[in-house]
Amino acid sequence: MPRTKKKKSKGGQHGAVQPFSDEDASIETLSHCSSFSDSTSVADEGGDGSEDTAQEDFQYKLKGFIDSTVDKSAKTRQGALDGLKTAMATRILYEFISERRMTITDSIERCLKKGKGEEQRAAASLACLLCIQLGSGIESEEVFKTLKPIFKNILVDGSANIQARQAVATSLGLCTLVAEDDVLDVQATMECFENLFTRSYARADGTCPSINPQTSQLHTNALLSWALLLTICSANQLKEILRKHLPKLPKLLESEDVNMRIVAGETIALLFELARDTEPEFEFEEWDQLCIKLSALATDCNKHRAKNDKRKQRSVFRDVLKAVEDGDFQSETIRFGTERMSIDSWVRKRTYDAFREFVGSGMNYHLQANEFIRDVFELGPPILVDSATMKAMKISRFERHLHNSAAFKARTKARSKFRDKRVDVGEF
Structure with missing residues (x-):
């Protein structure tokens, strides 16, 4: 320069x-x-x-x-x-x-x-x-x-x-x-994250640990970063991760923290997608119980939870349930400049969300x-x-305001004329 x-x-x-x-x-x-x-x-x-x-x-x-x-x-x-x-x-x-x-x-x-x-x-x-x-x-x-x-x-x-x-x-x-x-360094970093979010796993007797909101957010962030690094794991690494974590991750769906529940659900969907990419006939022994749990979260009516939390949770878990049951993903199109990009997988979504953060x-x-x-x-x-x-592409905020105002006035005028015609017809 x-x-x-x-x-x-x-x-x-x-x-x-x-x-x-x-x-x-x-x-x-x-x-x-x-x-x-x-x-x-x-x-x-x-x-x-x-x-x-x-x-x-x-x-x-x-x-x-x-x-x-x-x-x-x-x-x-x-x-x-x-x-x-x-x-x-x-x-x-x-x-x-x-x-x-x-x-x-x-x-x-x-x-x-x-x-x-x-x-x-x-x-x-x-x-x-x-x-x-x-x-x-x-x-x-x-x-x-x-x-x-x-x-x-x-x-x-x-x-x-x-x-x-x-x-x-x-x-x-x-x-x-x-x-x-270095692949081994990536693996070591993932283990650092595991040492945090696994503290939110259920205990051996099935009870969930009592965790304060700040620590729960730390565990949630660790799980999000761990899931991001899943997207660059080798097939062999993924196989070991599935064996070790997929049976335990569903327990996080019972967390009191809505963010942890949602991130756990999205991570499970991501794991299923990655597993099926490497092994199309992939099966999970506790698949039926997992689907029941996801279905309950997708239709959650728990009165003790905030309405916004329930609305957000239901929306996410409908998509997670489709991913686990059918391997479906609700794609989204991102437009930028003269181009567009499709977010068409859980891998792409996790990567996109990480950068947008x-x-x-x-x-x-x-x-x-x-x-x-x-x-x-x-x-x-x-x-x-x-x-x-x-x-030519750049439109100022003021110009947008003028354009929207003009469109609103034109729409109002057109509707007024239409209403007048309906009144005239009624009088005859």
Whole structure:
């Protein structure tokens, strides 16, 4: 990327960090033209200087965030981490980040080791976004090699902040998927997750352990990450996992925590799908009892449960029941830019949900522009779109409001005329 001129200090590096606004994010989300990389600016393609200035301001702000991650103030560090997270979720920044990846990694490491709850949570999420930006390769492997031991130390430390452990349980799973190059290390990480969520399994006498909501969320996050790594297991690994865990996972369907019940159900559906992919005639000895349990959850009328929980649970378990009984999956189409992608399996759904957990509303943009994510979902190279097409596609919120208002007025007028005609007919 061309070097930008150094700007004068705006209040010093140690001032309060200003997090990104929606406007800051939107500047970069659709500013790409003919290339999704930040290596080409609008000015290079013949655009006006205002876009190029916005690009410079954006990069200047990012540099400020990186500097502020080592500030003495916890509030300033938190703001800097959040600012970097928003930027990475809404923009492809490969070249900018690649040059500074070790600096950012050092900041994440420091915040994980010395920070408290929310700061550690933000640092763990930023680590994931950094790996997503760098993609699968030596750069992300170096980042993960530095952070993995810290992640695992926090995860297994019962005295560590519970929010930090929850965040690490989620981030470790996706970072492993993106940046781990050793099959045995993937297996070791899965065992770390197993050591957590299996504590929610029923005891030998059939009773369920009493677990507080925060710990239950930790176990749920561990199960989600474990399920994500199931999607890259070999057939032999899967066979051993099915033998060891499939008979016990249904006990998690009796958990008091609705999120644990749902994640357990989706993981069971995923296991059945993977098992049938490797062995079409796969059979489970306790299949009948499992289907009865899933059917009960799909029609749950328990008065002691919240209505929203029951509604959400019934919807999920109808799909899980179809998966276990018939091998069916309720497919969904994701539209982004001029393209579309089908979520047509539990494997694809678990992978999609894992990435969306971190990039949020930027998921469609990453599907459109992030080469690594496109490779994961077999979408091919990014489709290049020129600036004129992008401007034609981009409709402002105000323009949408005017369009919707006009459509509403036209619809109201048409209905009024139709009602008048019905009145006239009635009078005759």
